[in-house]
Amino acid sequence: MPAFAVITGASAGIGAEFARQLSARGYNLMLVARREERMRELAAKLPTECEIFPADLSRPEECERLVQALQGRTVDLFINNAGFGDAGNFLETDLEKELSMLDVNVRALHILTKRMVQKMQRQGGGALLNVGSSAGLLPAGPHMATYYATKSYVVSLTSAVAAELQAAHSPVYVGCLCPGPVDTEFNAVANVRFALPGISAKACVQAALKGVQHRRTIIVPGPGMAAAMALSHLAPRRALIAVTAHQQKKKLSR
Template identity: 70%
Template sequence: MPKFAVITGASSGIGAEFARQLSARGYNLMLVARRADRLQALSNSLTTACEIFTADLTQKSECLRLADALADRRIDLFINNAGFGDCGPFLQTDLEKELQMISTNIRALHILTKRITQQMEEQGSGALLNVGSCAGLMPAGPYMATYYATKAYVVSLTSALAEELREMHSPVYVGCLCPGPVNTEFNAVANVQFALKGITPEFCVRCALHGIHRRKTVIVPGPLVAAGMTLGRFLPRSAYVKIAAHQQQKKLYR
């Protein structure tokens, strides 16, 4: 029987690439996003069975509707990918956009992590990957303050849950993908230009699936970003934040 994977934020970028690579590995899929037309086009290009579930995960009710729709399904892999960013001085960025970001990057991810991990524990197996960012491994990100804060939440929650599952000797895996820049539509949504060269979604997802196989709690694709995150641990916090501010200022559109 084919394995079954669910991908949120599947209409573009990393989510769409997860769909392609998992379909190539024989997974049947449920693709979750707001844009049904994009999900249908992606589904038409894949070789395994795909279900389309349209939902606006900025809404708590929509998160619960998705969880309820999956309650009686066996889920082998859940990719918690929905999320977005924004860039600019905190005093100038749009409050409504930030609240939607918090709803998606934190609340939706929290609801689905809890409900799906509980379900996997009951079924006796499964893997859940939360898509974070290397931003979540850093102390702060001036000029992307809210985004960095949301991704820090993702890393902290995932790491804590992973340790709890280990201490329970649970067969369920939970991990967090923390890429640096990835060449997706993130730039346009977040109003940024990357200061560093981005990796491809294909490479990012290959690293993620390899990390899941190895049951790594935090997966950082690319040796340069991984090395940077490691070296950053030895910097004073104030120096690290100043470096982050300098890098974020390069991203702002002129």
């Protein structure tokens, strides 16, 4: 029986690329996102069975509806990818957009991590990958303050849950993908342009799946970004925030 994977935020970008690569590896899929037509177009091009589950994960009841839809099914891999960003000075950014970001990047991810890890523990194994960001490995991100804060939450939560599972010798794997810039439509939604060259979604997902295979807790695609994140721990906190602020300010497109 083919393995089964669920991908949130599957209508574009990294989520859609996960769908392509996992389907190519023989996984049957459930695609979850708001944009149903985009998911149907993607599913039509995939070689394995692909279910469409339209949902607005900013609403907790929609997260629970997804969990209910998966009852009685074995989920081998869950990709917690739904999320978005925003850029600008904190005094000027839109509060409603920031609260929606918290709903998706933090609350929905937390609900689904909790429910799916519990489910996988009951079923005797499985893998969950939270899609964070290299932003979550840094102390703060002036000019993208809320986004950086949400991704810090993702990294912290994933690291703690992974440590608990490892200490308990659980068959469940939990990891966090922390890419730097990736060439997707994230830029348009976040109202930024990258200050550094981005990697392709294809390269990002290839690195992610390799990291899952090796059960790495933190996965940073690309040797350059991985080295930069490792070296960042040697820099004084204030200096690192100042450098991050300089890079983020260059991204602003308005």
